[in-house]
Amino acid sequence: MTAFDFASLRTKMVDGQVRTTDVTSTPLLDAMLGVERERFVPSARRKLAYIDDDIEIAPGRYLMQPSPFARIVQLASVRPGDFVLDIGTGTGYSAAILSRLAGAVVALEEDGGLAATAQETLAALGYDNVAVVEGRLADGYGAEAPYDVIVVEGAVDKLPATLFDQLKEDGRLVVVEGLGNSAVARLFVKQDGVTRSRRAFNASVRPLPGFHTEPAFVL
Numbered sequence: 001m002t003a004f005d006f007a008s009l010r011t012k013m014v015d016g017q018v019r020t021t022d023v024t025s026t027p028l029l030d031a032m033l034g035v036e037r038e039r040f041v042p043s044a045r046r047k048l049a050y051i052d053d054d055i056e057i058a059p060g061r062y063l064m065q066p067s068p069f070a071r072i073v074q075l076a077s078v079r080p081g082d083f084v085l086d087i088g089t090g091t092g093y094s095a096a097i098l099s100r101l102a103g104a105v106v107a108l109e110e111d112g113g114l115a116a117t118a119q120e121t122l123a124a125l126g127y128d129n130v131a132v133v134e135g136r137l138a139d140g141y142g143a144e145a146p147y148d149v150i151v152v153e154g155a156v157d158k159l160p161a162t163l164f165d166q167l168k169e170d171g172r173l174v175v176v177e178g179l180g181n182s183a184v185a186r187l188f189v190k191q192d193g194v195t196r197s198r199r200a201f202n203a204s205v206r207p208l209p210g211f212h213t214e215p216a217f218v219l
Contacts, residue, residue, distance in 0.1 A: 006038045009050040013037070013066050017052050023070045028078075031100035032070060037063075039121055040093035054206055057091050058114055062206040064153060068176075068185075069094065075187050075200050076149050076174045078102050085144070085166065088137050088153035088208045092118030095130045098151065105130045108141050110210065138210040140166045147171060154208030155183050164188065164195040176203045 014032050023029065038049035041063060045055055054062040073094075078084060078101040089095045089107035091114055098105045099122075107122075107130050109115040119132040133141055138160050140150070145166035152159070152175035159175060167173055173188040173195075185203040188195050 013050040017066045018070045021067045021071060023074050025074045027101055028074055031097045035096045037093060040091040058111055061090055063090060063093055064205055068203045068205050072174050072185055076151055076172050078149050082148035084149045085141055085147045086151050089118055090114050092122045094153050096127050099127045099130045106141055106144050107132045108135055110135060110137050136210055137208055142166055155179055155205050156208060156211035176205050179207060180204055
């Protein structure tokens with residue numbers, strides 16, 4: 001294997017970083033084996049596409065480390081035919097994975113440069129069931145709501161209620177709440193119009209812009 005044998009590096013990533021962290025979904029593992037992660041990394045960092053770490057794709061924005069990304073997606077239990085909103089798609093890697101699991105994906109990005117890169121890369125690779133849209137991440141994308149699944153591609157302080165309004169009945173939303181080692185991946189499920197959550201696992205991932213809660217002034 002050479003440093004540029006991306007197919008072998010992809011297999012090593014799945015076997016060494018993903019399967020070893022309780023990711024057992026065969027469709028998800030197959031998707032991660034099939035998507036060329038290096039195509040979604042800036043050319044100067046392409047050799048690092050399969051490292052066990054986050055990769056900076058723009059100032060303050062990162063392609064999530066493979067293991068927590070896979071665990072978060074697995075938590076969403078994406079099914080064939082599901083309509084998915086991918087919040088903070090970055091360069092589009094997450095949308096490419098989700099597109100292999102779902103029926104259609106809306107990939108939301110507020111950074112115009114990242115959105116353009118995602119659109120170009122996804123189109124070049126033939127992911128024609130993904131629509132890249134621009135807008136504030138914290139607003140979701142109400143124009144195409146409701147969704148079966150919403151995946152938030154980074155850590156947040158607190159989710160705005162508008163995202164829960166964009167879920168279908170029995171819809172699922174997955175997100176990491178909190179920052180650093182105290183952060184927790186949560187699954188939210190809407191049933192009978194009420195959204196309830198459960199704690200799934202600890203997950204330290206990079207924050208997404210627009211979800212920061214300003215500290216309240218206390219007398």
